[in-house]
Amino acid sequence: VLAFGTSATPLRHSPAYLCCTGHNLILGLPPGSFEPFFTYEAGSQTWQGFIPEIWDELSKEMGFSYTIHPNPSMDFLTANASNWPYDAGIIDSSVPEVQSIRMADTWECTTAFLDSSAGAMVLKTTQVVGLFRLFDPFTGELWGAIVGTIFAAAFLLVLLNMLAPSQEFARLSLRQRLPSCESSLMSVYHMFAAALGGEDYEWITWEGRLLRIAILFFVLIIASSYTANLAAFLNSSPFTVWGPRNIDELRDSRACFTTDQEEARFGAFVKSSVSAGPMMAMSFLEGKEFCHQALRNGQADVWIHPYESLKMYLVDNCGDLELVENIRIVPNTWGFILKAEQRHLAANLSAALGHFKQQAAY
Numbered sequence: 231v232l233a234f235g236t237s238a239t240p241l242r243h244s245p246a247y248l249c250c251t252g253h254n255l256i257l258g259l260p261p262g263s264f265e266p267f268f269t270y271e272a273g274s275q276t277w278q279g280f281i282p283e284i285w286d287e288l289s290k291e292m293g294f295s296y297t298i299h300p301n302p303s304m305d306f307l308t309a310n311a312s313n314w315p316y317d318a319g320i321i322d323s324s325v326p327e328v329q330s331i332r333m334a335d336t337w338e339c340t341t342a343f344l345d346s347s348a349g350a351m352v353l354k355t356t357q358v359v360g361l362f363r364l365f366d367p368f369t370g371e372l373w374g375a376i377v378g379t380i381f382a383a384a385f386l387l388v389l390l391n392m393l394a395p396s397q398e399f400a401r402l403s404l405r406q407r408l409p410s411c412e413s414s415l416m417s418v419y420h421m422f423a424a425a426l427g428g429e430d431y432e433w434i435t436w437e438g439r440l441l442r443i444a445i446l447f448f449v450l451i452i453a454s455s456y457t458a459n460l461a462a463f464l465n466s467s468p469f470t471v472w473g474p475r476n477i478d479e480l481r482d483s484r485a486c487f488t489t490d491q492e493e494a495r496f497g498a499f500v501k502s503s504v505s506a507g508p509m510m511a512m513s514f515l516e517g518k519e520f521c522h523q524a525l526r527n528g529q530a531d532v533w534i535h536p537y538e539s540l541k542m543y544l545v546d547n548c549g550d551l552e553l554v555e556n557i558r559i560v561p562n563t564w565g566f567i568l569k570a571e572q573r574h575l576a577a578n579l580s581a582a583l584g585h586f587k588q589q590a591a592y
């Protein structure tokens with residue numbers, strides 16, 4: 231290629247180009263919505279989404295026409311292939327049990343049209359912003375320590391005025407230099423003013439000046455720490471994210487699964503779990519809403535589900551949900567399943583899929 235100065239260009243068609251002209255294939259999909267893979271419109275009994283669009287492209291490449299029929303059951307482990315009325319269905323071929331049905335000369339799987347994995351979704355809540363948020367950069371214990379230090383400095387100022395007075399008060403006896411209630415309050419005032427950057431006390435003795443240096447150093451530390459923490463608070467997210475943030479935390483979490491099948495497959499990664507029920511006992515949307523509610527009421531810490539499906543659900547529910555990008559477990563290899571007697575068709579579908587995945591449209 232380099233010698234002739236040309237560039238390699240992808241093939242316009244796959245080896246399966248127009249191999250099935252004149253054939254009408256039946257694709258079986260569940261009568262429900264499993265976004266983004268497919269959405270079902272019950273009124274018109276039509277499907278839309280990623281999988282129907284893939285079959286649009288495959289039909290153009292291979293020359294067949296197709297229809298989609300409802301397939302209420304996706305349990306290929308117990309289904310009788312001889313009575314199966316479809317030409318193809320969808321399956322996660324990475325499930326260990328799928329390998330057994332392929333070896334049994336009953337079913338055949340195509341190459342994957344999507345390689346993915348299971349992701350994790352957690353709950354997030356909006357932080358309540360109160361009138362006293364300016365105190366948030368420090369904890370209550372630290373604010374108490376600061377106030378205590380200010381009172382201690384005021385007490386030291388009173389002692390210095392008694393024991394090391396200025397020349398003006400040195401001629402007075404110790405009894406006469408005892409602080410009054412007003413002078414004690416003034417000492418507290420001056421220390422609070424110094425802490426807030428408004429010092430106006432006149433330091434005459436060297437002992438007092440040493441105390442002033444200590445107070446200024448204390449104010450420097452407090453002001454710098456408060457400013458840094460305040461900036462961090464103002465720039466922080468207004469949301470509190472709950473649940474695990476990585477695989478290690480996932481092991482100690484309680485997870486929700488939309489189906490019993492997912493619970494059986496992914497349950498080993500968590501401490502405990504709750505499930506919406508069998509796959510066909512409710513719609514996919516009902517299973518998702520079950521786990522969403524489980525996060526809200528505290529029944530679960532995390533929701534484990536195929537990543538792309540979680541991402542689509544997040545589009546309409548981003549107000550209180552967040553994807554955990556650091557948690558991706560167990561690969562999902564989504565492909566099409568056919569009866570073993572249609573191995574030739576499966577091979578052609580695989581060739582067309584491999585070609586389509588290299589195109590920009592994919």
